[in-house]
Amino acid sequence: MELDKMDENDWKYHGEGNKSLVVSHSQHSRVLRLLKYPAENAEYAHQTTEQAFRHIQNIVDFNKNVMRPLLGEKYVHHGEAVKLPLDFVRQLSLKVQQERPESRCDKVMDTFSGCAVCLPNLTHISSCHITEHRPSLCIEIKPKCGFLPFSRHVSKEVKRKVCRFCMHQHFKLANGKWKRMSRYCPLDLFSGNKQRMYIAIKHLLEEPQNNFRIFKNGQLIYSCKDDGDLNELIQQLKPYFFPSNGLINGHQSSKAVLNELIQVITGALLSSWDSGRTGEPRKGLPSEGRAHCEASLLHRDMLRNGNHCLPKDCVLSKILQAQMLDSLDIEGIYPLYKRVEQYLEEFPKERSRLQIDGPYNENFLEKVKNCPTEDDGSIEYAVGKVHQYRVAMTAKDCSVMITLAPCREEDRLEPDMEIPLSKPRFTYSVSILDLDPKPYENIPHQSKLDSKIVNYYLRSVQSKHEPPKASLYLGRDCEDCTLVFHSV
């Protein structure tokens, strides 16, 4: 890609989140990730190119030097900071505007700095070992927080029983962010128990919100949008899972297609280098202590069904370990944040030594890894815990991309390149994206949001005696957890 010969016609809108907009190249397997800012916020437009580039470089450094060592080299692609011609960026912004969802148009793309991150397009797979040329499938999951807080600082008992995602659903519905409640529970996805994972993915398929997307050949084919139709998805998926099977059809076949899809996703999420080789997962993070969420829609039998482990080094295990760096919960972190603030008021020059705003280098990672376990009253302890909390927040908001390419019987693949025990055969890759550093300044906001979510949940579920999500659906779903999709 020659930066001085950029043509907006080579690029198309790919997707966006709250902070960035992504465009993909029509020939090369690359994407550009450009930052966005609130339309009314003129401050960004006035930052110098150097400041904007520093900001982008900070994101790349955080990915490369902090998240990559923690999550694993094979999962994290840090990309590179690039400086694009301003004319190209302005034309691109005009070109993509009509494709953008209305709900995201409260922010505008940065057309002033020309700075962006260039990354591999993770919806594609590069494998020279396969002879099949059907387009790749890519499943994107934003799993969110997979454990209940275990900190002694937690003041509301409900936080130890109901997970943040499930409580947050009530608040989101009340605020109009979503119209329908998601029945997905992250604790089920992270459980390592295949039945629970199955139900979790099924709920993501039923109500994807911003937690689930499917791409075919790099094009979004299923998401929260109205055109995310399950029937259409099944038609698109059938050739992958039942390429020549005319025997099953109708409702049964739809169920079978989704069943296969979920099995393959589960296989990719649980696979680690070792399990690929031996077919047997090496034991890793046990689910003990992570228990289950009382709002989840699971049958008691399924929960009683023993403790399960996430295989060591599988993508979910890596993400969960990083999330669990939040050992104090926001309730324990907020007082430490205030300790840091007070210290910085007295000694403002210490801000750079303590690496409050980076640089995100090996030293920063050391501070995250070697933070004292007991509070000795020091500023080092407070900063170390705040750094750990910010890393955990990033891991709680990242996404996983599973990219699959069908392969033929005759294709020769290393065991770790193939979804274990899957028929039909798929080669695959798993990546983690959206690993930006969460701003230090956001901590007071996190503290307020936490109280709002918990208080709203308690008010809506307990005071009004509304049945929790679980009892609303028990019975309808749980008799047969091998698959009870509603007819489509």
Ligand SMILES: O=P(O)(O)O[C@@H]1[C@@H](OP(=O)(O)O)[C@H](OP(=O)(O)O)[C@H](O)[C@H](OP(=O)(O)O)[C@H]1OP(=O)(O)O
């Ligand atoms: O606070 P949460 O859990 O709602 O997470 C926010 C996400 O909302 P979600 O609940 O996943 O729909 C939110 O996602 P959406 O904009 O809702 O798609 C962002 O990812 C936000 O991160 P940032 O401020 O852009 O860096 C996320 O904020 P952080 O808390 O990660 O900073």
Ligand SMILES: Nc1ncnc2c1ncn2[C@@H]1O[C@H](COP(=O)(O)OP(=O)(O)OP(=O)(O)O)[C@@H](O)[C@H]1O
């Ligand atoms: N390297 C990549 N390859 C393919 N698609 C990508 C890549 N990076 C991002 N995307 C797509 O673009 C979307 C938006 O990117 P991203 O999640 O990084 O945005 P964000 O604004 O940081 O999100 P958030 O709302 O979580 O803050 C992703 O959900 C994903 O579908």
